[in-house]
Structures are given as structure tokens and as C-alpha cells.
Amino acid sequence: MSVRVQAEDFDVGAELEAMGRSDGGIGAVVSFVGLVRDGAAGAPLLALELEHYPGMTERQLEAAEAEALRRWRLHGCLIVHRFGRLAPGDRIVLVVTASAHRGDAFAACQFLIDWLKTRAPFWKLEETTAESRWVEARAEDEAAVAGWGAAPVV
Amino acid sequence: MKLLYFAWLRTRIGVAGEDLPRPPEVCDVASLLAWLGTRGPGYAAALSDPALVRVAVNQVYARADHPVVDTDEVALFPPVTGG
Numbered sequence: 001m002s003v004r005v006q007a008e009d010f011d012v013g014a015e016l017e018a019m020g021r022s023d024g025g026i027g028a029v030v031s032f033v034g035l036v037r038d039g040a041a042g043a044p045l046l047a048l049e050l051e052h053y054p055g056m057t058e059r060q061l062e063a064a065e066a067e068a069l070r071r072w073r074l075h076g077c078l079i080v081h082r083f084g085r086l087a088p089g090d091r092i093v094l095v096v097t098a099s100a101h102r103g104d105a106f107a108a109c110q111f112l113i114d115w116l117k118t119r120a121p122f123w124k125l126e127e128t129t130a131e132s133r134w135v136e137a138r139a140e141d142e143a144a145v146a147g148w149g150a151a152p153v154v
Numbered sequence: 155m156k157l158l159y160f161a162w163l164r165t166r167i168g169v170a171g172e173d174l175p176r177p178p179e180v181c182d183v184a185s186l187l188a189w190l191g192t193r194g195p196g197y198a199a200a201l202s203d204p205a206l207v208r209v210a211v212n213q214v215y216a217r218a219d220h221p222v223v224d225t226d227e228v229a230l231f232p233p234v235t236g237g
Contacts, residue, residue: 034237050236053160053229056213081236093237113237121210121229122236123161134162137233153208153215 001069001077003061005052007084010094015078019096023075026098030105032113034093036086043130050083050092053121057081064115068097071111072104079112081120114144119153155186155224159200160231163207166200176224183209184218186228206232 004010012033020029038045061079068077076098086092095112099105124135142152158171180186187209191201201207209216210229222228 051161052236053158053210053213053231056210056229059213117237118234119215120236121160121231121234123232124235125161134232135235137235141237 001065002079003058003065004078004080005054005057005061006080006082009082009091010080012091012094015080015094015096019076019078019098023098025100026075027100028102028105029076029096029098030102030109031097032093032095032109033091034113036088036090036092038088043128045088045126045128047127048086048088048090048092049125049127050086051123051125052081052083056121060120061116064112064119067115068108068112072097072099072108074099074104074108077108077112079116081116081122083122111148114141114148115150117141118145118150155180155222156227157190158227158229160229162232163200163230167196176222180222182218182222183211183216183220183228186222187218187230190230200230208233 016029016031020026036048065077065079068074074097078096080094082092095109097105097108118141126133126135155176156173159167164170177189180189187201190197208231211220211222212227
């Protein structure tokens with residue numbers, strides 16, 4: 001089980017390979033990769049600046065992993081989240097879960113990304129050719145985590 | 155108290171953080187936010203919509219009635235948008 005918060009990119013293939021080989025009881029590895037998306041209407045996206053709260057970020061991600069371990073039978077779990085200046089198409093976040101059979105790994109992976117999107121203290125500043133603007137939280141994200149029976153943060 | 159501000163709360167208030175002596179009327183999150191809102195137009199603008207302000211005390215999410223003491227690290231930030 002581990003959490004990494006870093007400016008550097010990560011190697012998805014290497015992380016999946018390492019997870020799969022970390023425990024002989026693993027029969028399923030599931031991953032989620034989040035990318036910088038130019039989905040905004042209007043001016044093209046130049047860059048995304050990801051701000052975070054060092055210390056609290058790690059605590060929140062570790063709490064999410066602990067909750068996933070409580071709910072599902074996992075043999076491994078990894079969350080890597082980047083911060084700093086990213087370009088369109090860059091990787092932002094990686095969630096990897098491993099279990100004996102696919103069901104636990106699939107469910108835990110979706111739970112972890114739903115949880116971190118509404119709990120981990122990161123904020124996105126979009127820089128377009130026209131302006132810089134803070135991304136607003138989506139009600140759909142809060143609804144997704146509520147579906148897992150998680151109480152609102154405040 | 156050590157105060158930290160993130161994202162647009164930081165840009166509206168104008169600093170990333172500050173150490174402030176806790177006035178006697180500040181005893182919890184709600185009274186802290188009320189007092190901060192009187193410190194200037196940047197603070198007032200940042201805190202004008204309480205529904206958009208999340209608070210963490212010592213790096214744990216805290217509700218309005220959570221106590222605040224001199225040694226606390228209190229962070230104010232908008233709803234998170236990572237992932």
C-alpha cells in the first residue's frame with residue numbers, strides 16, 4: 001500500500017508490472033489513469049497548474065487506502081498524484097489496485113478515484129490563451145462518492 | 155494560530171499563509187471565519203460565500219463548531235478539484 005505525491009511523471013507500465021509481481025496471490029490488477037483534458041468551451045488550454053496542501057494530501061490519500069482495505073480484499077494498492085504545471089494530455093493521477101479476483105480490484109479502484117476527487121486537497125488552475133481560471137468542483141463527483149456511503153467532508 | 159490559504163482563497167486574500175494571535179472571540183471554526191471576514195476587503199471577498207469554503211484543522215476536515223486553539227494549523231480552501 002503506498003501513496004506518492006510528486007511533480008514528476010510516472011511510468012504506468014512499470015507500475016503495473018511491479019504491482020503484478022509484488023505478491024504471488026495477485027490474479028487481477030486494475031488501474032485508472034487521469035489525464036489533463038482540454039474540455040473547456042472557449043479558448044484552447046495551454047497548461048494546468050495543480051496546487052495542493054502538502055501533508056494533508058498524503059493524509060487524505062492514506063485514509064482513502066485504509067478505507068479501501070477495510071472494504072475489499074486487496075493484495076496491493078498504489079496512488080500516485082502529480083502537482084505543478086502540466087500540459088494537455090499529461091498524466092495527472094494513477095490508481096492501481098490488485099486482488100486475487102477482478103471484482104475487489106475493480107470496485108476498490110473506482111472507490112479510490114471517486115474518494116480522492118472529493119477529499120484530497122488539490123486544486124486545478126486552467127491557463128488558456130485568454131485567461132487563467134480555477135476549475136469548479138462538480139456536483140457529479142460528490143454524488144459519486146456519496147454512492148459509496150461516504151459522508152460529506154463538512 | 156497558523157493560517158493557510160489555498161487556490162482562489164489565497165489569491166483573494168493575497169497571502170499563502172500567516173501567523174496571527176488568536177483574539178478572545180475566536181473559539182471555533184465559525185467564529186474564526188467571522189473574524190477573518192472583518193480583516194479587510196480581500197478577506198471579505200474570499201469568505202463571502204461560506205458554502206464554497208472548506209476548513210481543515212491540523213490537516214483534518216473540520217465543521218463550523220470544531221474548536222480552534224492557539225497552536226492549531228487552520229487551512230481554508232475551496233472545494234477540491236484533483237484527480
